[in-house]
Each structure stands twice: as C-alpha cells, then as structure tokens.
Amino acid sequence: AQKVTQAQTEISVVEKEDVTLDCVYETRDTTYYLFWYKQPPSGELVFLIRRNSFDEQNEISGRYSWNFQKSTSSFNFTITASQVVDSAVYFCALKVTGANSKLTFGKGITLSVRP
C-alpha cells in the first residue's frame, strides 16, 4: 500500500521569507510518480510538478524548487521569497504504475503568507 505523509499541517510566514513544505512517501514499488498540487483559496486544484522515481534531479521553476531524495523517501517543495499569492493548501501525491493504481494524496499543508 502507498502512503504520503505531510507532517506539517499549517505554516505561516511573512512575505519574502523562504519556506519548505515537507513530503514523505511510502511504497514498495520501484517505479512511481510523485506530484505536487496547489489549492488556492478559490478551491480549484492546480498541478505544479510531476517527478518519476528514476529522476532524482532537483527541479527549479522560478521561485519554486523541489528536492527529491529516494534515500529518505522525501519530495520536499521550497518556495523562495514567498508572496501573498502563494497562500494556499499544498498537496503531495504518489502514484505507482499499474492499471489499478490510484493517486494517493497527503493531507495537505496550509500555507499562509502575511504581507
């Protein structure tokens, strides 16, 4: 069975601070995909990134960066110089290969960025 743990439930930072959202996953499969989704106050779920288990390169996209470490089963997300618009709930998710596999979500981290 797959499991995603987002131990942080709520984080509050002041604008321009850097913030890291933690994600730890569990799976026995060797091939899997990890995702981050953002849910702003408007409620929709927005895809941010996908990473497969064979690619441990860190990814940077503007102020966003992701650190994937198989040794610690972690896929952490860092926002540099946070902005008020980053305020949202962020979900980490895991999916293994196979016709019947499902996307397993963590419980989400609520990030509040104060001006």
Next chain:
Amino acid sequence: NAGVTQTPKFRILKIGQSMTLQCTQDMNHNYMYWYRQDPGMGLKLIYYSVGAGITDKGEVPNGYNVSRSTTEDFPLRLELAAPSQTSVYFCASSPGQWSGANVLTFGAGSRLTVL
C-alpha cells in the same frame, strides 16, 4: 477548451434526499475519478472509471453510485443523503492510468452540505 466541468458548485440537501453531481470533460480522457475533500483529510477517492461502461470503487464508495455511459460524462449520485456526506467533491480526468505518469485535471469542485 473547458477541461472538466462540474455542476452544481453549491448545494444544500436535507437528510434523506438524493441528488446527482454532474461531471463532464471535453479532453477525450479515458479515466475519470470522483474525490471528496474533508478539512485536514486530503482527498479520498470515491469511484473511478477507466472507460465508458466500466466503473470501480475507490476508498470511500459507501452511499454513492456512479455510471459512465459516455466518455465525456461521469455523474455521481448520492442516495439518502447523510450529514457525513457534507464535503467538497472533485471530479477529475486523465488520459490513461497504467504508467502512472498522467496528470489528473480537476474540476472546480462542488460544495455539498447535508442538514
């Protein structure tokens, strides 16, 4: 391109009433899903479908039914609504499932309250 469209956005039901949440996608995706989101609990899969005429249960199917008569539509029916079904419901779709790589596209959500 509308993506995934859910209706209604909001609904209040009385205990014991029934209703159908509508979901339609225009991306010709084979796979469709229904999730529910409860505060602090992440997203839980209710039902999913791998193609027209084929549906299967997710983690929390009790109290719900689905059908998939066309590729585009995947309605979720609540029979005998209960307060425990108060939640935000998300419909999603993806091109395929097996590889695990496919990104889910979500609808905007439907907020249901059962009183």
